[in-house]
Amino acid sequence: xxxxxxxxxxxxxxxxxxxxxxxxxxxxxxxxxxxxxxxxxxxxxxxxxxxxxxxxxxxxxxxxxxxxxxxxxxxxxxxxxxxxxxxxxxxxxxxxxxxxxxxxxxxxxxxxxxxxxxxxxxxxxxxxxxxxxxxxxxxxxxxxxxxxxxxxxxxxxxxxxxxxxxxxxxxxxxxxxxxxxxxxxxxxxxxxxxxxxxxxxxxxxxxxxxxxxxxxxxxxxxxxxxxxxxxxxxxxxxxxxxxxxxxxxxxxxxxxxxxxxxxxxxxxxxxxxxxxxxxxx
Amino acid sequence: xxxxxxxxxxxxxxxxxxxxxxxxxxxxxxxxxxxxxxxxxxxxxxxxxxxxxxxxxxxxxxxxxxxxxxxxxxxxxxxxxxxxxxxxxxxxxxxxxxxxxxxxxxxxxxxxxxxxxxxxxxxxxxxxxxxxxxxxxxxxxxxxxxxxxxxxxxxxxxxxxxxxxxxxxxxxxxxxxxxxxxxxxxxxxxxxxxxxxxxxxxxxxxxxxxxxxxxxxxxxxxxxxxxxxxxxxxxxxxxxxxxxxxxxxxxxxxxxxxxxxxxxxxxxxxx
Numbered sequence: 001x002x003x004x005x006x007x008x009x010x011x012x013x014x015x016x017x018x019x020x021x022x023x024x025x026x027x028x029x030x031x032x033x034x035x036x037x038x039x040x041x042x043x044x045x046x047x048x049x050x051x052x053x054x055x056x057x058x059x060x061x062x063x064x065x066x067x068x069x070x071x072x073x074x075x076x077x078x079x080x081x082x083x084x085x086x087x088x089x090x091x092x093x094x095x096x097x098x099x100x101x102x103x104x105x106x107x108x109x110x111x112x113x114x115x116x117x118x119x120x121x122x123x124x125x126x127x128x129x130x131x132x133x134x135x136x137x138x139x140x141x142x143x144x145x146x147x148x149x150x151x152x153x154x155x156x157x158x159x160x161x162x163x164x165x166x167x168x169x170x171x172x173x174x175x176x177x178x179x180x181x182x183x184x185x186x187x188x189x190x191x192x193x194x195x196x197x198x199x200x201x202x203x204x205x206x207x208x209x210x211x212x213x214x215x216x217x218x219x220x221x222x223x224x225x226x227x228x229x230x231x232x233x234x235x236x237x238x239x240x241x242x243x244x245x246x247x248x249x250x251x252x253x254x255x256x257x258x259x260x261x262x263x264x265x266x267x268x269x270x271x272x273x274x275x276x277x278x279x280x281x
Numbered sequence: 282x283x284x285x286x287x288x289x290x291x292x293x294x295x296x297x298x299x300x301x302x303x304x305x306x307x308x309x310x311x312x313x314x315x316x317x318x319x320x321x322x323x324x325x326x327x328x329x330x331x332x333x334x335x336x337x338x339x340x341x342x343x344x345x346x347x348x349x350x351x352x353x354x355x356x357x358x359x360x361x362x363x364x365x366x367x368x369x370x371x372x373x374x375x376x377x378x379x380x381x382x383x384x385x386x387x388x389x390x391x392x393x394x395x396x397x398x399x400x401x402x403x404x405x406x407x408x409x410x411x412x413x414x415x416x417x418x419x420x421x422x423x424x425x426x427x428x429x430x431x432x433x434x435x436x437x438x439x440x441x442x443x444x445x446x447x448x449x450x451x452x453x454x455x456x457x458x459x460x461x462x463x464x465x466x467x468x469x470x471x472x473x474x475x476x477x478x479x480x481x482x483x484x485x486x487x488x489x490x491x492x493x494x495x496x497x498x499x500x501x502x503x504x505x506x507x508x509x510x511x512x513x514x515x516x517x518x519x520x521x522x523x524x525x526x527x528x529x530x531x532x533x534x535x536x537x538x539x540x541x542x543x544x545x546x547x548x549x550x551x552x
Binding site (some may be wrong): 089 | 293301307308309312315324364369371373375376378380381382390392393396397401406409422424425428433440485487502506509510517521524528529532533
């Protein structure tokens with residue numbers, strides 16, 4: 001029986017075609033462009049590695065390191081903030097759970113620029129916070145345009161991407177297993193360590209992965225809130241493609257970012273059975 | 282004693298979660314406040330309240346053109362992505378086939394990928410092909426990211442779908458098309474509907490992909506970004522508030538519709 005006569009592969013064809021043309025091919029184009037001489041715009045030349053050498057001899061690697069560190073710190077903050085909320089969504093909120101999830105979903109659909117700009121209006125001089133404090137006679141410095149507010153913005157924007165996989169993970173812990181552990185005399189801490197954490201690990205790991213990967217690609221936080229106090233790697237890439245007109249350099253940086261993200265995603269995803277995570281019965 | 286401890290803990294979790302909700306919505310409140318001023322610049326407390334910037338924004342021809350571009354992209358993306366994703370989800374969750382587990386992971390890749398880099402990669406690729414960029418190329422760029430998301434959303438519905446229903450219909454002599462139209466589609470409808478909502482709203486609000494792929498056309502998030510960086514007017518918070526309210530109404534309305542749909546179906550089956 002030919003492959004496409006089966007319903008599974010046949011239904012997958014349109015999606016596979018889309019991803020070949022819209023995902024695989026563009027990434028190959030980027031890899032191709034990273035191997036041509038700097039400041040040229042044609043793919044058909046002798047390949048060279050000078051762009052990669054340029055990343056390390058210039059200052060670009062600094063922004064690369066910054067992006068990785070900021071993403072990692074964002075993930076840690078998000079884990080601490082989201083875990084109690086995810087517990088609540090699964091075990092405490094009951095009939096309100098659906099409505100609460102909806103409240104956490106809505107911001108996802110508003111452009112992140114717009115929401116970050118709301119924070120600008122909050123923190124700016126004579127804005128909502130400082131204006132209010134001023135009427136009370138207190139006039140502190142604005143928090144805008146600092147390194148820490150970039151982190152704040154990233155935690156804000158990527159919160160749902162940690163929360164929802166985490167909730168999915170916690171909902172995979174069967175109530176019976178926890179009850180049994182308590183009946184056998186386990187303490188709360190033991191139940192958390194031996195039952196809750198291992199059984200909800202797939203969801204938690206996916207939350208870590210998703211928020212880390214998206215945070216590495218963050219660009220708006222530094223631009224809108226941070227006044228470019230930190231230059232993330234995505235900003236360097238954008239500059240290389242626009243003002244600097246150095247596509248090969250931008251491509252080389254993109255390829256390095258893709259490598260970090262790709263290796264991470266593939267190693268983590270390989271270990272999971274998506275059917276169980278997404279709720280196959 | 283034990284019950285008291287549980288109450289205390291749930292109280293703490295409620296408080297924390299509501300604080301997180303407040304944190305999520307505080308910027309939207311600030312946008313709303315900033316849109317309600319009659320002066321050119323935003324200062325708080327607001328000296329002159331008024332709706333004049335709302336009127337100006339809604340009467341501006343430039344904004345109408347932006348709305349048109351954004352709506353065209355979002356509608357095209359919604360229709361195309363739901364069709365591709367419906368079949369994609371059947372392959373993802375309904376059928377057993379060799380290579381399915383690899384296919385599932387490939388589908389996830391564009392979601393686990395920085396969008397700004399994807400946008401640039403698409404720009405390079407369109408350029409290598411010699412395509413002229415316009416809102417149509419942005420539709421394609423949005424699809425690369427939104428189709429996988431919608432596929433996941435519909436897949437979750439497909440997982441709870443009992444294949445025996447289809448088989449029963451076949452046994453009763455239905456054709457393949459009849460089974461699809463009379464059994465598969467209605468059963469999967471809530472998933473398809475949420476997929477449509479997701480597709481529309483994600484495309485409407487997208488910035489990083491549009492930035493690199495719209496060419497001379499401009500979408501609302503792109504316009505807002507340009508205005509934030511240089512040339513603030515209170516039109517920015519007006520449009521921001523419209524976006525937030527629009528998304529809220531669509532999602533709450535959609536949620537109510539799905540609840541109503543489920544209820545009427547269970548009542549049907551009881552009769």
